[in-house]
Amino acid sequence: MAGHDSTRVIGSASLCGEWQSTPSLRVAKRHGNRGLPSLSGVDVQARLNEMGLGLAVIFVSGESTVQQAVTAMEKGALQFLVKPVSRSELLDAVALGMQKELKRLEELKRRHVRDGCLARLAPREREVLDSLMKG
Numbered sequence: 001m002a003g004h005d006s007t008r009v010i011g012s013a014s015l016c017g018e019w020q021s022t023p024s025l026r027v028a029k030r031h032g033n034r035g036l037p038s039l040s041g042v043d044v045q046a047r048l049n050e051m052g053l054g055l056a057v058i059f060v061s062g063e064s065t066v067q068q069a070v071t072a073m074e075k076g077a078l079q080f081l082v083k084p085v086s087r088s089e090l091l092d093a094v095a096l097g098m099q100k101e102l103k104r105l106e107e108l109k110r111r112h113v114r115d116g117c118l119a120r121l122a123p124r125e126r127e128v129l130d131s132l133m134k135g
Contacts, residue, residue, distance in 0.1 A: 040068070041059055041061070041064075041068075041072065042068060042071050042072050042075060045057045045072060045075055045076070045077060046075060049075065049076065054104055055101070056078040056096070056097030056098075056100045056101055057072070057076070057077045057078055058077070058078050058079045058080075058081065058090075058093045058094065058097055059072050059077055059079070059080040059081065060081045060082075060083060060085055060090070061080070061081075061082065061083065062082065062083030062084075064080075064082075078093065078096060078097050078100065079093045079096070079097075081093060
């Protein structure tokens with residue numbers, strides 16, 4: 001699509017390496033058996049989850065079974081779209097994924113700030129905080 005940065009990933013090692021080295025939002029395209037012949041889309045999703053990437057995954061398929069769609073959703077897929085997919089339906093799904101990613105990044109930033117504040121506490125301050133947290 002014009003105006004959208006995307007990455008074509010050929011092979012599971014390339015896919016996992018791409019996201020591991022690039023934390024920004026990316027779109028992976030898997031084209032039939034040419035893309036990742038030994039892995040299903042759900043397998044790739046599971047691998048990304050194992051890597052702790054927490055990416056919003058949108059499946060687009062014309063050949064999947066209902067059970068595959070259910071499994072993908074149970075494992076955290078954002079959406080499972082069935083071909084043919086309209087441009088607006090796909091863009092809505094991507095926008096939702098981007099919103100989810102922004103919220104995730106905001107939470108990571110909050111945690112980072114919180115952890116930094118905790119790390120700067122003197123031992124006695126930390127002891128008092130721990131006592132307050134215990135009640």
